Amino acid sequence: MALEHGSLLADVPVNLAEEVFQPLLAxxxxxxxxxxxxxxxxxxxxxxxxxxxxxxLLVSGSAALEIEGKEGRHVMRPGDWLHLPAQCRHRVAWTDEGQPTVWLAVHYEGVGN
Structure with missing residues (x-):
């Protein structure tokens, strides 16, 4: 059995024009x-x-999400997590402009989404 390992905070890209999505496990x-x-x-x-x-899970930085049908913005700071059920329409209102915002996202299928 081969072990897979890494660091969420290693080689964090800074000041890029686009968000970076890096698969860790599929x-x-x-x-x-x-x-x-x-x-x-x-x-x-x-x-x-x-x-x-x-x-x-928001690991570093800060952000705010808008969730359809919910009033206001859901502000996230390091350590905050959020579960979004399947078909939950949401958008990123803003992310920290002064430092990278690092997220850990787990996408899954199954009963009880």
């Missing part, structure tokens, strides 16, 4: 990825709407 029905944002936000009118559920 199996049928499961994807774990590191997302690095440097001040990016979702384009106007754009909403994520995945067929999979997503559990996301």
């Amino acid at each position: 199996r049928p029905g499961l994807k774990i990825e590191r997302i690095v944002s440097n001040g990016q936000a979702s384009p106007a009118g754009f909403w994520y709407n995945s067929a999979q559920a997503e559990w996301v």
Whole structure:
């Protein structure tokens, strides 16, 4: 059995024009990825709407999400996590412009999304 390992905080890209999505582990029905944002936000009118559920942990930086049907913005700081059920329309309102925002996202399928 081969071991896989790494560090969420190693080689964090800084000041890139686009967010970076780095797959860490993928199996049928499961994807774990590191997302690095440097001040990016979702384009106007754009909403994520995945067929999979997503559990996301904010590791560093800060961000705010807008969730369809919920009033206001969900501000996230290091250590905060959020579970987004499948088909939960959401968007990134803003991410920290002064430092990289590092996310750990777990996308999964299954009963009880």
